[in-house]
Amino acid sequence: MNKFNPDGQLVIEQPFLRIPHEQTKKAYRLSQKYLEKDLAFVNNHAGELVKQAKKQQLASRAQDGSAASSSATAHKLLDSMLNRLTMLKRKLSDTKADETMYLHRSKLRSVHLNELCTMTSTQDPGYEAWSHTRLNRLLVDYMFRKGYHQSATKLAHDQTIRDFADFELFRESATIEQSLRDQNCAKCLQWCSDNKSALRKVKSSLEFDLHLQEFIELARSQQTRIAIQYAKKHLLPWSETHQRQIEQAMGLLAFSALTTCEPYKQLYDTSRWQHLIDHFRTDNFSLNALADPAPLLLTLQTGLSALKCHHCYHDEDRNINCPVCQTETLGKLAESLPYSHQVNSNLVCRISGHLMNEDNPPMKLPNGRVYSYQSLQAMAVENNGEVKCPVTGQEFLFSEAKKLFIS
Known part of the structure; x- marks a missing residue:
């Protein structure tokens, strides 16, 4: 009874390893983006610098007054290039530090999971300590998801499992979700811009939904001219895949926010902001390999599925020691689970x-x-x-x- 299969437990641990891996890839792509953008800027200025040098040479030969002007322009170009390269160095240093941190986390997490593979029984001396660490990191993850950031951070510090917690990811997510609750799309649109290629691969419509919501808010405040300009710039590029939604949105300009006519009433409904939060959360989980539901709930459901039987939901047959029979707590979590198949009871x-x-x-x-x-x-x-x-x-x-x- 004390034997166990490590592979069965490791099945639900995939996100635990994938998250720092995905974060490392993201930091690397960001550094590549900085390099391409800033080096293109420097190359353009270098070309302009060559032109100014030629102008200065010709002016010197002709002995006219334009040589001093060309020299001043060249100095400005050099200063601009130097500032840009200094900023690039600082940004690459930051991304390099992030990559190092995520690689370190990946190594520690791999070592932690590998410890389980060395055990053959729940009576192994190290199994209790390993299980305790796993429980703490699952609790930290769950508290982060529920918005209890201070409690999650304190628990991670107290249990010395900082490298098993994804602080940066959840803090960024919380900031974006809060901005959406405040009915502001700016931060989420910036996130979409930073993850444009990844969102395109999963065929996400989050960016369109955000632009649509901004258009709706302009229509709500009756800024018709600005709304039309906004639609031309941000909605029309999506006409190939969202033509019907764009047509409906344009119809909002003929209705006030108090209309009872569908589908315009639904478009004006403020509950759309919660839809945007849910949409962002889904895409964010997908891009960062975050499991949904939380690993803590998956782990609990895995255990509950082995205990659930037909007697658990009959008042007269409930067992005070059965977690599934506690219908107000764990029993609720087990409601959607199938009944266990027990040949030997x-x-x-x-x-x-x-x-x-x-x-x-x-x-x-x-x-x-x-x-x-x-x-x-x-x-x-x-x-x-x-x-x-x-x-x-x-x-x-x-x-x-x-x-x-x-x-």
Whole structure:
């Protein structure tokens, strides 16, 4: 019973390794973007500098006054190039530091998961410590997702698992989601711009939805001329895939925000902001290999699926020691799970929670309820030979209970 299959546990750990890997790739792409953009700027200025040098040479030969002007222009170009290269060095230094940090996290996480593969039983000396670390990082991840950033950060610090927590990713996500709650699309649009190629690969329409919402807000405030200009610039490029939505949006210009006419009433509905938050969260999880639902919930559901049976949701059959039977807590999490298929069952006493076997046989009361011998005997000792059924409240003599033999 103490043996386990590490591969089965590692199946749900893929995001744990993939997140720093994806973050490393993102930092590398960002550094490439900086290089291409800034080097193109420097090359253009270098070409202009060559032209100014030729002009200065010709002016010197002609001995006119334009030589000084060309020299001043050349100095400005050199200063601009130097400033741009200095900024590039600083930005590349930052991205390099990020890459190093994410690679370090990947290494530590790989070592952590590899520890599990060296164990063969839950009785292994290191298994309890490993499980404790896993529980803490799952809790940190869940708290970050729910917005409890200070608590998550403190737990990560106290348990020395900073490298197992994705602080930067969740903080950026929280900032963008808060801006959307404040009905501001700017930060989310910038995020879309930074991840344009990745969003295109997954065929995301988030950027269009954000531009559409900004158009709706312009229509809501009756800024018709600005709204039309905005639509030409930001909505028309999407006409090939979102023609119908664009046509409906343009119709908003003929209706006020108080209209009851569909679909314009729905377009003006402020609940669209929550839709944008959900859309961003989905795309963000997809791009960063974040599991949805949270790994903590997946882990709990994995265990609950092995315990759930048809008796768990019948009041008269619930077991106080069964987590699925706790319908207000873990039972809610197990509602959508299938029932477990149990070929060999274990009988558990409803009173004590102990297994009923040959050393603690099941005993049947006259009302048909079954409890363990040890529980009924302990109850009889305290009540002058009488036992009370905890489900029905009926009282019987301990001698009336009959031993059951299971075949």
